[in-house]
């Protein structure tokens with residue numbers, strides 16, 4: 001199956017609940033083969049959007065399709081899309097195996113699939129324990145197992161990092177990476193960036209139901225800046241702003257302290273070489289990358305109303 005069959009396409013999606021517009025004219029694409037983070041502050045509309053992707057909520061306007069089809073148009077939806085929404089949606093008296101068997105029976109999947117998934121998600125030893133005693137991490141794994149029953153090619157996870165310990169996050173990262181490396185599509189929502197920053201390749205950022213930014217993290221964050229410390233900072237700034245001898249664009253330079261400059265548009269080796277060529281002393285070079293956290297705060301900050 002080629003990638004396009006696995007892309008999620010959200011087009012002019014809108015959802016109103018009475019007076020509340022939870023999602024407003026939202027459009028973005030989620031591509032297969034990578035992990036996409038769906039980010040936004042609490043109440044931004046992430047869950048509502050994901051519920052519309054899976055037919056649990058019907059849009060007021062627009063469409064959400066998977067491989068060109070709405071959820072309702074998919075022949076066997078659980079073979080295409082697996083979704084995890086609520087970490088606590090278990091019958092507390094059921095064991096992990098019971099829980100999976102109920103869903104397997106509903107989807108028409110064999111018992112052997114239940115056994116395989118319990119193994120695959122590290123739940124084999126807990127298979128006969130009642131879910132009421134499960135930790136958050138175990139609940140998340142069981143939810144994931146449920147979503148994976150149909151061996152779907154698209155996985156939607158709503159706040160999967162919630163309550164996971166570092167080991168759980170690391171396990172989830174490995175699991176999702178493998179899933180994406182097989183060319184499948186992964187969309188995971190979060191309002192807590194720290195939880196998914198190490199996990200995602202692309203991001204879709206929304207705020208108050210509207211798109212704020214979308215694309216690969218590396219592109220959104222922009223090229224890294226280089227912080228250079230030099231006792232000859234003024235001389236270095238002059239050399240830099242004069243631009244390269246070949247007439248190419250000059251890097252952008254700003255003061256970042258008495259002996260420091262922040263330089264964009266020239267990488268650290270280029271900067272060091274240029275300084276050496278002009279006999280300008282350099283004491284320190286630090287490459288500054290914008291973290292997703294900073295980007296997110298910047299993008300979702302409430303702008304002053306003019």
Ligand SMILES: Nc1ncnc2c1ncn2[C@@H]1O[C@H](COP(=O)(O)OP(=O)(O)OP(=O)(O)O)[C@@H](O)[C@H]1O
Pocket residue numbers: 017020021022040041042043044045046047048049190191
């Ligand atoms: N069934 C509903 N009826 C009325 N309002 C709703 C309903 N579901 C969601 N909303 C409202 O829509 C808005 C978006 O909610 P949603 O749960 O989609 O946001 P979210 O980004 O997932 O938030 P969180 O990170 O807190 O889970 C909120 O204002 C919420 O109160």
